[in-house]
Structure formats: C-alpha cells, structure tokens
Amino acid sequence: MAEPARIDFDDADCQDGLLITYQGTPFTGEVFERHPNGQVIAVTGYTDGREDGPSHEWYPTGELKAKGLVSNGRAVGLHQEWFRDGSLTREDHFDNKGNLLASRTWNEDGVLTEEKIYRR
Template identity: 25%
Template sequence: MPAHLISNKNGLAYYENTPFSGTTYTLFPNQKDTSEIFYYLEGKEHGIWKKFYANKQIREKREFKDGKKVGTLFKWWENGKMQMQYVFEDDEYQGTCKEWNDTGMLIKEMNYAKGHEEGSQKWWYDNGKIKSNYIIKNGRRFGLLGTKNCINVTDSIFKK
C-alpha cells in the first residue's frame, strides 16, 4: 500500500480509521522505483524496514518488533560501503555501535548498555588519528576527550 494512504494517530499507523497491518512503500518522485518499504502490525512498526538510493543500492535496513527498534540497524553509503551498524534492544542502543566514513575507514566505535554509553568509546578522524578515546565507568568519563587529555570535561569547566 502506498505510504501516503496511512495516517499517524497517537504513534500508531492507521488506514481508514483502523490500526494498519501490512506493508507500505514510497516511490522516488517521478519514478516507479521504490525508495522505502515499511511493515506494520496492528498499527505498530513491525518487521524489517528498508530504504534505497535512487540507483537501487540499499541505503538502510532496520528491524522493529511491536513498535520498538530491535536487532541491528545497518546503513550504507551510496557507494555501497557500510556507513553505520547500531544494535538495538527494546528500543535502546545496546552493545557495540560502529560508524565508517565513505571510504570504509572506521571513525566511531561506541559501547552501550541499556541506551547509555558504557565502557570503551573511540572516535577517529578521517586520517586515522584518534579523536577521542575514553571509558565510561560508573557514569563518569575517563580518557582522551577531543583535545582534553585525561580530564573530565565538566571538571575542567567548573574547577578553577
């Protein structure tokens, strides 16, 4: 069913005043090619959703269950290289989440527990040099935070 026929009421998808179950799609403007495919069950996002580039290359793939993000979100650059890989559990970030630049170089590796940063967190510049390298332990940051070496940013701002 074309996505424009679905309405959103209080966070649920409806078709003709009934919570929608089924597949929706969106086409690229002035084309017959599909840009998005979404699935719903009783008005809630459910199943694997996909988005595409105009060149038919997959752009994004993610999964929902009972209206919540679950599993792994994959995003690709238009050149086909991986852009990001984020893990969700019960609608929150969980585990290791990664991002790459359009040449395929890893630029971010973050770790989460129940939606919050936890453990090792690393960011790199496009040239491969480290941008940030810190650890979250007991809700506090320790390590290299951008240009602040081994200083908690809030400590450096509020202490004289």
C-alpha cells in the same frame, strides 16, 4: 472488505506521529513509499498500526540505503546503513527491548570513525 497487505504511504494516515491507519483502522501489513521517479524507496512492516517487522530503504537509483528490524515499535537486532557505493556507513545493535548496545560509524573511505559500546 479485507484490509490490503500492502499500501502506499500516501494512502496511509499517521496518528500522533506513530500510529499508521488505513481507512480509519490501525494498519497491519507493509507500507511502501515511492520516489517521484517511481522507484520504491522504503518498505516498512506494521502490526495494528505500530511499526513491527523488517524495514528497508533504498536510494532513488535502487541501491540499498538502510535495513533493520522493529518489534512492537522498538528497534531490535542489527540496523545498518550504507553509502550509495554499497560500503557501510553505520551499524547499530539493539537488544530485544530496544536498548542501544553498540554503534559504529565509517567514513566514505571505509575508515571506522566512531565506535561506542553502551552498558546496560
């Protein structure tokens, strides 16, 4: 039987806190999670059981909460988080090896409260 391309988080098993398996096999595809109200609140890509690909999170009421990209278990590129009203709360930039390059944080009034640049 072919492995499904998308499974519910409740049907997945997590090994050692990192490896996602489905029916005993490292999973490749998307894992989604639902809030008790039925709203999808997270979709994360996996390859051979490791987080790999785009990841999105939503508030239970449907507003986008966070998104980012992971490659072979490491955060890469731009990762963003939003307040429920749609304004940015955090932005992190990673290189292609997963090293954090820069981070910015805003308060609910849209004021930049912290900015860090990391040297590599």
